[in-house]
Amino acid sequence: MDDNNDLFANLGKQPQPARAAARPADPLVQAAKRPAPRDASESYSAADIEVLEGLEPVRRRPGMYIGGTDDQAMHHLFAEVIDNSMDEAVAGHATFIDVELSADGYLSVTDNGRGIPVDPHPKFKKPALELIMTTLHSGGKFDSKV
Structure with a gap:
């Protein structure tokens, strides 16, 4: 896969020849590299389970909902808003869509759909x-x- 981590980036490209298989690692060496287990006296119980309510899950882990917090995520949010207007137009409930992106980064989407x-x-x-x-x-x- 390319460095851009795009799952579909290699579609249509010629497959690369397979690399030679790596030699299996020595199990004793691998075991020595593993971190030691935590102290068994550390408890883990129902009291450690947290339930996030309302919009708190989005605030804590925005990447789970919008794919990140970078420019790509902002692009995804913009696309969602525009898609809502497009859905209205495709369904016959809107006849125009106006999209404005201001120099300071604000997006405005206006349509004559149902709202x-x-x-x-x-x-x-x-x-x-x-x-x-x-x-x-x-x-x-x-x-x-x-």
């Missing part, structure tokens, strides 16, 4: 906009109704 509902959700009694923006795995596209 995000603001009425109270029947089950959670909060505005749908609040649920969508603050609750993981909430949205209107989990089935084909919307």
Whole structure:
């Protein structure tokens, strides 16, 4: 694989000849290199299990949700916002999409689609906009109704 770690970077390229297999390492040498196990007196119990609620998992480990915290991750976030507008247009609910990227890095995406509902959700009694923006795995596209 190339140094860029792109899984698909080598598609269409000629395969490289296989390298000669490395000699198996001496098991005693390998065992000597392993770190010693931790002290058995260190406990690990249910009290050590942490449950992250709300948006805390995203704050603690953004890479799990957006692939990192670098420029590529920012690109991914921009693409998600633009994709939402494109979904509306493809479904026939929008006829234009305007995308602006300012010199200071702000992205603005405007369309004439349906937008995000603001009425109270029947089950959670909060505005749908609040649920969508603050609750993981909430949205209107989990089935084909919307």
